[in-house]
Amino acid sequence: MEAAIKTEEFLPLREPTFFILLSISNQKKHGYAILQDTESLSGGKIKLSNGTLYGALTRLLDQGLIERVPSDEPAASGKPRKAYQLTRTGASVLQAEIERLENLVRTARRHLPELTG
Amino acid sequence: MEAAIKTEEFLPLREPTFFILLSISNQKKHGYAILQDTESLSGGKIKLSNGTLYGALTRLLDQGLIERVPSDEPAASGKPRKAYQLTRTGASVLQAEIERLENLVRTARRHLPELTG
């Protein structure tokens, strides 16, 4: 059988990392676009700091959850932007994280039936 | 109006802290019972380390999210166990965290409609 990727090793994701992966899950983006997208996705609640963003990108590249790809955008002045997209592993991890979150909510609701929110 | 508690200041909770609060949300427990309950609640997936547990209990007491209460259990040999229960603030924080998790899942499913899992 295939060498199964142990997605659990990467879980749980912290909130900023979760949004970074989610942000690029439907299309590749460069750093600054991830910043804006995360703020938009979270309804303005979450504003990633630069330290978090670029630190996480470096880490995620290293872990093989994301990869660098050439940007579509006008390369303009010989300075190509850095676009990132999910790898298959990254997509698996994101999906596993969503399932983990759903389990968490289910467990909590089971344990606290009075909170039907 | 009442001095509203800013539950958001305590969020997001990390996984161990979430389970600690959830564990004592329906009845007071002492440390070791929280350890066992968390393992049970998580289907055996999560085993809190002692460092995490007692560190978190100290922190949560300090933050006013939990409080010490006398234990029902047989005090036995003059050594009273330390039982903990949620404060109102703690209950609010737990509820807010559950809602945050639900929002996260909703946002992710909206952004990734293909993952209907």
Add this chain to the structure above:
DNA sequence: TGTAATATGTCGATAACCGACATATTTAAT
């Protein structure tokens, strides 16, 4: 011309977590 937005990055501090170690009591087995 200048200023805001875009875009990428570094650095030091903080906070929560983890595993390892320590220790005492209680229960159950041999």
Add this chain to the structure above:
DNA sequence: ATTAAATATGTCGGTTATCGACATATTACA
């Protein structure tokens, strides 16, 4: 009776992701 396992609480040092502050260059616009 002795031992071993489970119960119960705690400390310590190390690791890691995050954060805000700082730095810098380019592009768009007023």
